[in-house]
Amino acid sequence: MTGPSFDALVYAWIGIALLSFVALLRVRAPYGRYTTETWGPTVPHRRGWLLMEVVSPAAFLWFFLGGAGPKTGPAWVFAALWTAHYVNRAVIYPLRLPRSTRRMPVAIMLLAVVFNAMNGFLNGHYLGDPPVVYDVGWFRDPRFLLGAALFVIGAGINLWSDRALRALRRPGETGYRVPEGGLFRWVSCPNYLGEIIEWVGFAILTWSTPALSFALWTAANLIPRALSHHRWYRSEFDDYPQERTALVPFLL
Numbered sequence: 001m002t003g004p005s006f007d008a009l010v011y012a013w014i015g016i017a018l019l020s021f022v023a024l025l026r027v028r029a030p031y032g033r034y035t036t037e038t039w040g041p042t043v044p045h046r047r048g049w050l051l052m053e054v055v056s057p058a059a060f061l062w063f064f065l066g067g068a069g070p071k072t073g074p075a076w077v078f079a080a081l082w083t084a085h086y087v088n089r090a091v092i093y094p095l096r097l098p099r100s101t102r103r104m105p106v107a108i109m110l111l112a113v114v115f116n117a118m119n120g121f122l123n124g125h126y127l128g129d130p131p132v133v134y135d136v137g138w139f140r141d142p143r144f145l146l147g148a149a150l151f152v153i154g155a156g157i158n159l160w161s162d163r164a165l166r167a168l169r170r171p172g173e174t175g176y177r178v179p180e181g182g183l184f185r186w187v188s189c190p191n192y193l194g195e196i197i198e199w200v201g202f203a204i205l206t207w208s209t210p211a212l213s214f215a216l217w218t219a220a221n222l223i224p225r226a227l228s229h230h231r232w233y234r235s236e237f238d239d240y241p242q243e244r245t246a247l248v249p250f251l252l
């Protein structure tokens, strides 16, 4: 698939992201603290995370490696960043989650499979055979330098914050505590802030519409969830820090 039909698919995907954003402001995705059995059968959440997230790097690499475009230095860097993120998200992250009784609806897992397959396809297909080849001069382009810096900073914030959340529970515990330290001093969900910065960085460093669509999807998923978490913390903890905002220090 090339040219106008691929572009149309990317723009349609961006349109669906915007609709999802509106829907997610009203309906909380039922996993984690909002998990429910009213969405039908469930799977253990560690297994769910692994199965749904592994689809993204698999689809990306399949279409990237199968693409007819030259595999230049920048193209390999793009593939390495995508794969590194998903080695963490699909394998390391679920394996480090506690073996609790927490489950997620199969429906959510399947929606995430579709989401990950589409994002992996769009980005792998585009970067595996881009309309304009990224030659080594791209490494000196300000877009590459700025985007790479944002990607690394965002990934660092996301990894640190996810680890801080995991450390809140002692073995066997399933309840919630108020997270402290790092960017938690200012926001309730720095893991989501880091993830959004990371994919905005990827969109800038590849300067491509498929990567932009993924950054918008990430924001569409995580902004409503951060607002929900923030409201949830405030309702659950009377002493929740007043100065803390949901996602962006002092702003949101």
Ligand SMILES: NC(=O)c1ccc[n+]([C@@H]2O[C@H](COP(=O)([O-])OP(=O)(O)OC[C@H]3O[C@@H](n4cnc5c(N)ncnc54)[C@H](OP(=O)(O)O)[C@@H]3O)[C@@H](O)[C@H]2O)c1
Pocket (backbone or CB within 6 Å): 031, 032, 033, 097, 102, 158, 162, 165, 166, 168, 169, 174, 175, 176, 177, 178, 179, 191, 192, 195, 217, 218, 219, 221, 222, 225
């Ligand atoms: N790119 C995207 O579109 C996208 C979409 C979704 C998620 N993600 C990423 O996936 C990762 C996980 O997302 P998530 O929505 O599951 O994050 P989350 O709701 O913040 O939960 C992360 C983990 O920390 C635990 N946890 C959270 N707050 C806690 C607290 N106050 N006390 C004790 N434990 C706490 C959760 O336990 P419970 O499960 O028991 O609540 C879960 O195991 C994040 O890094 C996020 O950025 C990306």
